[in-house]
Amino acid sequence: MQLTGIVLAAGKSSRLGRDKLSIAMPDGRCLAAWALEAALNSDLEQVICVVKPEDSLAWIPAEHLNAASYSSTPETGTRLQIAICTDYAYGMAMSLQCGILTAMPHHPEGVMMILADQPLLQARDINRVAEALAPNKLCDYAAATDGRGGKPPVAFREHMLGPLLSLSGDEGARKIIRNAKYAGTHVSLSDSCFWDADTEPELERILKYVNGLR
Structure with a gap:
């Protein structure tokens, strides 16, 4: 199943109070x-990274940035596409819409939403969610879970792009996966996959965990 990944990296980092993307x-x-490279190392067909206009993109490793496309149309041989979301300040839904509209010319069989501030997510986790959706023809989506409902990364079939584009404000993909109107399957991932860097204590937990692996 050919999926286009959408890495959402246009958040305001308001809770942390500083740019979380560039934290060393x-x-x-x-x-x-870390999250972007997990997507690029996965089996996703294309990867679209949604960013703010003022983002210097210095956080993206040079080998990926130099090979990326900034065109509004797909370019042959280019797997990473940078999409600039001018309306990111109006909420998560705008970033989602920017990513989806950028993905549509690729004619994917579906899209997967990935959050840029979850660095412990790995390529194999992304692949597991994608693999769960492919054989389940009656499922509208496949979402990761820590046992407390569906969460990103979450993959949607192509026919779900319309409902996703109808979201507004700070509504995200969770509104769709919590709607009983849609059928989905859940894939259990380790708790650390969902750790984000929204606050200083949460960031410290991530750094402590990574240091423990070294």
Whole structure:
């Protein structure tokens, strides 16, 4: 199943109070680069990274940035596409819409939403969610879960792009997966996959965990 990944990296970092994307991780990469590279190392057909207009993109490793496309139309041989969301300040839904509209010319069989501030997500986790959707023809989506409902990363079939585009404000994909109108399947991932860097204590937990793996 050909899925286009949409990495959402246009958040305001308001709860953390500083740019979370560029926070240095123990291996020298920036925090958001971990999630982006997980997407690029997965089996996703294309990867679209949604960013703010003022983003310097310095957090993206040079080898990926130099090979990326900024065109509004797909380019042959280019797997990473940078999409600039000018309306990101109006809420999560605008970033989602920007990513979906950028994905549509690729004619994917579906899209997967991935959050840039969850650095412990790995390519194999992304693949597991994608693989859960492919054989379940009656499912509208496949979502990751920690046992407390569906959460990103979440993959949607192509016919779900309309409902996703109808979201507004700070509404995200969770509004869709919590709607009983739609059928989905859940994939259990380890708790650390869902850790984000919204606050300083949450960031410290991530850094402590990564240091413990070294």
